[in-house]
Amino acid sequence: MPKIKYHFDHHTLTYKKYRVPLKTRLVKTLKFLGVTITAAVVFNVVFTHYYDTPKAEKLKQKRQELAFNYEMIQSQIDELETVLADIELRDDKLYRPIFELHTIPSMIREAGYGGARQYEELKGYSSSDLMIETFTSLDKLSRKLYIQSKSFDTVSKLAKNKEKMIASMPAIQPIALDDFTRISDYFGYRRDPFNGSRRMHHGMDFTGPVGADIYSTGDGVVEEAGFNLYGYGNRVIVNHGFGYKTIYAHLHKVKVKDGDKVKRGEVVGTLGNTGRSTGPHLHYEVRLNGDPKNPMNYYFNDITAEQYDLMVEVAAKSRRPMD
Numbered sequence: 001m002p003k004i005k006y007h008f009d010h011h012t013l014t015y016k017k018y019r020v021p022l023k024t025r026l027v028k029t030l031k032f033l034g035v036t037i038t039a040a041v042v043f044n045v046v047f048t049h050y051y052d053t054p055k056a057e058k059l060k061q062k063r064q065e066l067a068f069n070y071e072m073i074q075s076q077i078d079e080l081e082t083v084l085a086d087i088e089l090r091d092d093k094l095y096r097p098i099f100e101l102h103t104i105p106s107m108i109r110e111a112g113y114g115g116a117r118q119y120e121e122l123k124g125y126s127s128s129d130l131m132i133e134t135f136t137s138l139d140k141l142s143r144k145l146y147i148q149s150k151s152f153d154t155v156s157k158l159a160k161n162k163e164k165m166i167a168s169m170p171a172i173q174p175i176a177l178d179d180f181t182r183i184s185d186y187f188g189y190r191r192d193p194f195n196g197s198r199r200m201h202h203g204m205d206f207t208g209p210v211g212a213d214i215y216s217t218g219d220g221v222v223e224e225a226g227f228n229l230y231g232y233g234n235r236v237i238v239n240h241g242f243g244y245k246t247i248y249a250h251l252h253k254v255k256v257k258d259g260d261k262v263k264r265g266e267v268v269g270t271l272g273n274t275g276r277s278t279g280p281h282l283h284y285e286v287r288l289n290g291d292p293k294n295p296m297n298y299y300f301n302d303i304t305a306e307q308y309d310l311m312v313e314v315a316a317k318s319r320r321p322m323d
Contacts, residue, residue, distance in 0.1 A: 070130050077137045084144055091151055099158045100288060109147055158242065168240040170217035170298040172264060174248060174284045175271065180208035184281060187294040202292035203247065203285035210252050210280045212271040217246055217298070222260040233275020236268045247285040250277045
């Protein structure tokens with residue numbers, strides 16, 4: 001039974017039931033609700049701050065495990081980066097130079113992967129920075145591994161074709177020792193005999209009698225055989241494969257035709273004085289991937305060490321212009 005309250009009415013001199021005004025009751029109710037809600041909020045904040053629910057605790061542990069795994073992956077990536085850097089160094093300094101391949105520029109090895117928005121879906125998480133850093137490292141490592149694998153494919157192919165490459169590389173003088181008088185000009189800058197200007201000479205000049213045999217210095221296929229209008233006169237170009245080409249210019253006669261397969265030591269023409277020339281001689285060039293190379297570095301099979309040293313000594317002295 002609810003407790004009933006009475007109050008004494010001085011006007012009627014009687015006791016009447018006490019009724020609490022509606023406004024008062026509403027105020028009390030609101031105060032009660034306010035205190036209750038405030039207490040609940042405070043309790044919830046304190047509880048969640050200092051105590052984790054089983055579900056929150058489980059999520060927290062899972063997040064810690066995830067962060068630990070990412071850190072372990074990053075550590076393994078760093079180790080792989082170190083190993084790969086050592087492989088790249090050996091590739092650039094040892095393997096590629098053996099086959100006279102250009103080193104791979106660092107800007108290619110370190111090339112970016114993907115676009116600026118590639119990791120957009122990883123943003124917005126508490127571990128976003130760690131995840132983005134890990135995936136970026138993985139993508140860079142994948143790119144560098146791809147570049148290195150392609151380099152090894154090239155080196156491996158050349159290694160498997162080593163015997164063919166050795167047979168194809170220019171390795172002898174293009175004219176017999178008994179047939180040429182002297183080397184009249186070497187590879188490098190010299191004064192042009194026609195206009196006196198300083199000009200790069202891309203080959204070596206061998207003087208000798210007109211009609212002396214000229215030999216292919218390696219196995220290959222005749223790429224061009226005939227008269228050239230740009231100063232070479234009668235010229236033969238042999239494509240040896242593996243990036244090598246040799247040029248034989250100012251010939252008296254051409255003994256091969258386009259498409260002929262030639263072996264090292266096979267006659268391709270005879271010494272002459274055609275084209276832009278000041279006297280009978282052979283102009284001989286070696287090119288690797290289109291770049292002129294000093295032919296003196298490709299006489300492996302037919303001169304002694306003493307003859308090579310003498311050639312180097314003479315080349316270091318003053319040059320005599322020929323073509």
